[in-house]
Amino acid sequence: MLLALLALAIVAFSVWAIADNAPLYFKTLLNGLTLASLYFLVASGFTLVFGLMRNVNLAHGSLYLLGAYVGWVVGDHTGSWLLAVAAGFLSAALLGLLMQVLVFRHMEGQDLRQTLVTIGLSIVLADLMLWGFGGEIYTFDPPPLIYGSTVLPVVEKFPTFRIAVLIAAIVIGIGLWTFLARTRVGMMIRAGVDDRGMLSASGVNVQLVFAITFAIGAGLAGLAGVVGGTALSISPGEDTRYLLASLVVVIVGGMGSVVGASIGALLIGLAEQFGLAYAPTYSVVFTFVIMVVALAFRPRGILGRAA
Amino acid sequence: MSAAQWRRAMNSAAAAAAPTVRVPSARPRTALPTSAANAVATSWWTRWSARIRARHVVVLVAIVVYPFVASPFFAYQIGAQALALGLIALSLTFLGGYGGMVSLAQMSVAGLAGYGVAIFGTSSAAAISLGWPWWLATALAIVVATAFAAAVGWLSVRTEGIYTIMITLAIGVAFFYLAQQNYTVFNGFQGFSKLGVPEVLGVESRDPVPFYFVALACALAGYFLVKHLVRAPFGIALQGIRDNPRRMASLGYAVTAHRVAAYAVSGLLAAVGGVLMAWYNGRISPGTVNLSAMISILIIAVLGGMKHPIGAFVGAIVYVLLQNFAIDLFVRERFNLVIGAGFLAIVLFSPDGLLGLWAKLRSSLVKTQTPQQTRRQL
Numbered sequence: 001m002l003l004a005l006l007a008l009a010i011v012a013f014s015v016w017a018i019a020d021n022a023p024l025y026f027k028t029l030l031n032g033l034t035l036a037s038l039y040f041l042v043a044s045g046f047t048l049v050f051g052l053m054r055n056v057n058l059a060h061g062s063l064y065l066l067g068a069y070v071g072w073v074v075g076d077h078t079g080s081w082l083l084a085v086a087a088g089f090l091s092a093a094l095l096g097l098l099m100q101v102l103v104f105r106h107m108e109g110q111d112l113r114q115t116l117v118t119i120g121l122s123i124v125l126a127d128l129m130l131w132g133f134g135g136e137i138y139t140f141d142p143p144p145l146i147y148g149s150t151v152l153p154v155v156e157k158f159p160t161f162r163i164a165v166l167i168a169a170i171v172i173g174i175g176l177w178t179f180l181a182r183t184r185v186g187m188m189i190r191a192g193v194d195d196r197g198m199l200s201a202s203g204v205n206v207q208l209v210f211a212i213t214f215a216i217g218a219g220l221a222g223l224a225g226v227v228g229g230t231a232l233s234i235s236p237g238e239d240t241r242y243l244l245a246s247l248v249v250v251i252v253g254g255m256g257s258v259v260g261a262s263i264g265a266l267l268i269g270l271a272e273q274f275g276l277a278y279a280p281t282y283s284v285v286f287t288f289v290i291m292v293v294a295l296a297f298r299p300r301g302i303l304g305r306a307a
Numbered sequence: 308m309s310a311a312q313w314r315r316a317m318n319s320a321a322a323a324a325a326p327t328v329r330v331p332s333a334r335p336r337t338a339l340p341t342s343a344a345n346a347v348a349t350s351w352w353t354r355w356s357a358r359i360r361a362r363h364v365v366v367l368v369a370i371v372v373y374p375f376v377a378s379p380f381f382a383y384q385i386g387a388q389a390l391a392l393g394l395i396a397l398s399l400t401f402l403g404g405y406g407g408m409v410s411l412a413q414m415s416v417a418g419l420a421g422y423g424v425a426i427f428g429t430s431s432a433a434a435i436s437l438g439w440p441w442w443l444a445t446a447l448a449i450v451v452a453t454a455f456a457a458a459v460g461w462l463s464v465r466t467e468g469i470y471t472i473m474i475t476l477a478i479g480v481a482f483f484y485l486a487q488q489n490y491t492v493f494n495g496f497q498g499f500s501k502l503g504v505p506e507v508l509g510v511e512s513r514d515p516v517p518f519y520f521v522a523l524a525c526a527l528a529g530y531f532l533v534k535h536l537v538r539a540p541f542g543i544a545l546q547g548i549r550d551n552p553r554r555m556a557s558l559g560y561a562v563t564a565h566r567v568a569a570y571a572v573s574g575l576l577a578a579v580g581g582v583l584m585a586w587y588n589g590r591i592s593p594g595t596v597n598l599s600a601m602i603s604i605l606i607i608a609v610l611g612g613m614k615h616p617i618g619a620f621v622g623a624i625v626y627v628l629l630q631n632f633a634i635d636l637f638v639r640e641r642f643n644l645v646i647g648a649g650f651l652a653i654v655l656f657s658p659d660g661l662l663g664l665w666a667k668l669r670s671s672l673v674k675t676q677t678p679q680q681t682r683r684q685l
Binding site for chain 2: 299
């Protein structure tokens with residue numbers, strides 16, 4: 001009933017908006033999808049780590065920013081954007097691995113303490129990065145193949161890179177899903193999400209699974225850092241923005257669910273862009289309203305399950 | 308277990324059983340089993356005076372004399388600011404330490420109260436400020452902020468445990484962006500300046516000494532409110548809910564109602580602290596409620612020790628001192644690094660904060676076997 005009303009409202013808005021100004025509507029739609037892809041890339045790692053380890057990694061935004069900065073340095077030296085992406089992934093993954101092995105595995109089961117540690121880490125990392133890279137804004141040069149703009153029907157010109165981001169997110173999303181659903185390690189991770197104790201009892205080295213998951217989750221954040229830095233830019237403060245985005249996406253979509261993260265990212269990304277285009281002062285409020293509604297009706301998120 | 312360990316365990320058990328045991332925490336949590344006749348005869352005053360120790364008198368005298376001996380800078384910048392920040396941190400200590408709900412939105416509640424003072428009272432933005440008298444503006448601001456805190460509570464208690472921190476964080480950051488982007492109510496990026504400050508009986512309360520005492524009065528009221536509440540039936544039930552919500556629910560307690568009420572109480576404390584902050588700064592802007600401000604409240608509460616109401620103020624004093632003197636002590640502008648590393652060290656090595664560190668130090672110095680208290684791991 002409520003969903004039907006909501007759908008009706010969205011359809012009515014779409015019809016009005018298309019009739020009023022079709023290019024704006026479709027451009028906003030594409031922008032929303034691009035933003036949603038970025039949010040998905042960041043939030044999928046967050047939700048993966050949370051789902052398995054119950055670790056709310058509030059340093060996730062810092063991993064994003066770190067990946068972006070390291071990627072920028074590598075890209076600057078080698079001139080290769082793809083190497084920058086790889087460096088972003090690897091550096092964040094390495095840091096994530098270190099965090100898990102050196103800190104979090106020693107305080108297992110103490111959720112709050114782990115979270116406090118991640119807060120402390122995010123403060124320290126943010127300040128170190130500000131120290132090292134200053135307050136300037138950095139941008140990347142993507143390879144010419146995905147640079148410039150593409151002519152699309154209705155929208156006319158649209159930056160090619162954003163389309164590439166969208167495609168990359170879909171590919172990574174499918175890859176992640178395949179990894180989780182089809183491979184042996186993925187199976188272990190899913191089993192761990194459902195019942196950690198049982199997984200450990202059946203002879204799996206849970207610590208190894210944890211370390212792998214943390215590395216992948218952190219690496220995805222670093223990768224998103226380079227991709228997001230190319231689509232937009234990198235500067236201090238971006239860590240907070242993407243941390244908030246991942247939080248909201250994961251709260252809305254359901255914690256621990258990668259599919260939920262994609263749904264949440266779609267909702268939030270689209271809401272943010274349409275809000276910016278049609279009601280600029282209140283775009284944040286839309287995000288917030290979505291979160292409140294999701295919490296009011298489904299406290300564990302759209303695809304969330306009991307912990 | 309070795310023989311030595313056994314002996315030590317037996318010794319400490321014997322010490323715990325002995326009547327002359329020294330309790331290491333500030334005050335015993337429950338009433339001591341004094342003789343029945345005595346308990347009947349005592350009025351509330353004798354009951355209270357029995358709890359007052361030398362150190363309480365010393366602290367009280369010190370905080371009253373402090374503004375007269377300290378320079379205005381120390382009275383105002385350090386003293387008053389620490390008291391206001393401590394009050395906001397106290398709200399988190401109450402909520403987190405006794406209610407088991409760590410909310411990062413306390414600074415947003417305080418900030419909303421500050422915005423309320425600006426919007427209902429007078430400020431530089433004459434088009435938005437309503438210009439009502441300060442007492443009405445302040446009262447309304449506190450009511451609105453408390454209601455906001457209750458609403459935050461109602462939302463976040465729908466989920467449990469670690470989710471609370473995420474949801475309150477998201478709410479707080481959303482409030483920051485709202486305040487920054489909205490120009491019709493919150494006056495956007497620049498916020499409000501030249502806030503109207505109460506002037507009672509011809510005394511400008513932003514002068515260092517009067518303001519210090521206003522802050523002190525509020526802080527003491529908040530401190531004793533928390534001290535009282537945690538021993539009142541409400542506080543006891545709240546601690547029960549913190550430790551085992553399911554059992555409390557089956558005993559017939561309204562778990563959700565208690566939690567939301569705890570949010571409201573902590574919102575009241577934070578709102579008073581926020582009003583003090585707004586008066587102290589004379590201005591309010593989105594920067595007051597940004598993420599680092601929200602987290603600094605958590606840092607203060609954890610730094611001092613989240614299991615003791617006084618910890619909030621200890622943490623606030625340390626924090627404010629560091630904030631003011633980090634520039635002299637360390638590389639300039641690296642305050643965040645210092646405070647972040649300090650926070651990390653406290654969380655990693657002393658979950659009970661500076662007070663826990665102090666208690667550990669004292670017990671190792673005195674070398675007395677203290678009864679092991681069962682405490683929740685932070």
